[in-house]
Amino acid sequence: MPTILGIESTAHTFGVAVVRNGKILSNCKKVFTTEKGGMIPMDVAKFHCENKNEIYFEALDEAKITEEKIDAVAFSQGPGLAPCLLVGMRFAKELPKKLKIPLVPVNHCIAHLEIGRLTGAKNPVMLYASGANTQIIAYASGKYRIFGETLDLGVGNFIDSFGRYAGIGFPAGPVIEKLATKGANYIELPYKVKGMDIALSGILTNLRQKLESKSPRDTASPMLPAREPAKAGDSGEPKYSLNDLAYSMQETVFAMLVETAERALAHTGKKELLLGGGVACNSRLQEMCRIMCKERGAKFFCPENSLLVDNAGMIGFLGEIMFKSGIKFKGKKIEGVDILPRQRTDEVQVDWK
Numbered sequence: 001m002p003t004i005l006g007i008e009s010t011a012h013t014f015g016v017a018v019v020r021n022g023k024i025l026s027n028c029k030k031v032f033t034t035e036k037g038g039m040i041p042m043d044v045a046k047f048h049c050e051n052k053n054e055i056y057f058e059a060l061d062e063a064k065i066t067e068e069k070i071d072a073v074a075f076s077q078g079p080g081l082a083p084c085l086l087v088g089m090r091f092a093k094e095l096p097k098k099l100k101i102p103l104v105p106v107n108h109c110i111a112h113l114e115i116g117r118l119t120g121a122k123n124p125v126m127l128y129a130s131g132a133n134t135q136i137i138a139y140a141s142g143k144y145r146i147f148g149e150t151l152d153l154g155v156g157n158f159i160d161s162f163g164r165y166a167g168i169g170f171p172a173g174p175v176i177e178k179l180a181t182k183g184a185n186y187i188e189l190p191y192k193v194k195g196m197d198i199a200l201s202g203i204l205t206n207l208r209q210k211l212e213s214k215s216p217r218d219t220a221s222p223m224l225p226a227r228e229p230a231k232a233g234d235s236g237e238p239k240y241s242l243n244d245l246a247y248s249m250q251e252t253v254f255a256m257l258v259e260t261a262e263r264a265l266a267h268t269g270k271k272e273l274l275l276g277g278g279v280a281c282n283s284r285l286q287e288m289c290r291i292m293c294k295e296r297g298a299k300f301f302c303p304e305n306s307l308l309v310d311n312a313g314m315i316g317f318l319g320e321i322m323f324k325s326g327i328k329f330k331g332k333k334i335e336g337v338d339i340l341p342r343q344r345t346d347e348v349q350v351d352w353k
């Protein structure tokens with residue numbers, strides 16, 4: 001029974017996990033966060049460098065193994081931020097060189113998908129909603145095919161940008177979810193589904209304008225119209241409450257995701273929907289998917305939150321499957337392995353299924 005070390009470093013998370021026989025024995029991580037503003041890739045890479053050793057030893061301790069017991073190292077090869085991926089890859093190559101064991105390069109997005117096997121999903125359509133990616137994926141003839149995707153921003157990055165305009169730090173998703181539960185009024189936003197794809201940048205601009213718009217100043221003059229057109233920079237109160245905007249954003253954008261996912265179910269004839277990616281932690285998105293699946297007689301699957309966000313457990317999990325099917329690099333071949341920051345889900349030849 002091989003023991004696999006998994007390493008994740010595509011973006012904000014540096015993670016190390018130990019996996020054996022499909023069981024995640026440890027899944028440790030440290031996540032880059034900010035109080036205000038977003039992620040600067042070089043800062044995140046520095047954060048990973050500073051924390052990698054501590055997380056590695058924590059993962060070994062938690063799994064109760066020493067490094068000599070590791071049979072192969074799997075790492076996130078892409079897609080992701082190049083400076084962050086490089087830290088992970090260089091770290092991942094150290095042990096194979098030292099112990100003469102193989103290296104297994106793993107596609108991060110497919111790992112988000114394959115970890116869904118733990119939920120019991122067999123042949124699902126996957127709604128992959130994370131920071132940088134938003135795709136509707138299903139397996140057909142040797143590849144994971146993309147049936148629909150965002151034409152611009154990933155839904156998590158979109159939510160984080162909205163949060164940044166509202167003065168919320170990174171990641172904003174969990175905070176926005178809480179605010180949304182307090183929203184009571186639906187504010188109309190653009191709804192952008194184009195065939196099987198969605199577009200988010202126009203909605204982001206609209207939300208930004210709404211965040212900045214102010215109600216007119218209260219004046220005693222009966223000569224003034226009751227509601228002047230709102231102007232950015234006016235000194236009145238915000239025209240829209242952040243709670244209502246958060247609520248309306250979720251209702252609109254999640255409906256777009258569910259609509260395209262449902263169409264992919266209808267098109268492929270598949271009977272299972274699997275959620276994945278960090279945005280899938282959102283209870284309202286889960287609820288909307290559950291309702292849609294119930295209405296069309298499909299089964300709904302969603303891994304636990306720790307396996308939805310970026311984590312090394314899913315990298316080790318897919319790494320083990322690939323290793324067992326013979327996909328690995330050894331000896332001098334390890335030097336030729338490089339990061340693939342722009343690798344797409346449908347480029348990967350799936351030889352392990």
Ligand SMILES: Nc1ncnc2c1ncn2[C@@H]1O[C@H](COP(=O)(O)OP(=O)(O)OP(=O)(O)O)[C@@H](O)[C@H]1O
Pocket residue numbers: 010011012079080108129130131132133154155156157159160171172173174177277278279280281282283308309310
């Ligand atoms: N409860 C939540 N509601 C909405 N969004 C959330 C929630 N929890 C986390 N997120 C969002 O999930 C994203 C992080 O997800 P994940 O770790 O899978 O993404 P990523 O690694 O940035 O992107 P990718 O997997 O595409 O490389 C962030 O944008 C964060 O705001």
Ligand SMILES: [Mg+2]
Pocket residue numbers: 108112130131277278309310
């Ligand atoms: Mg991810």
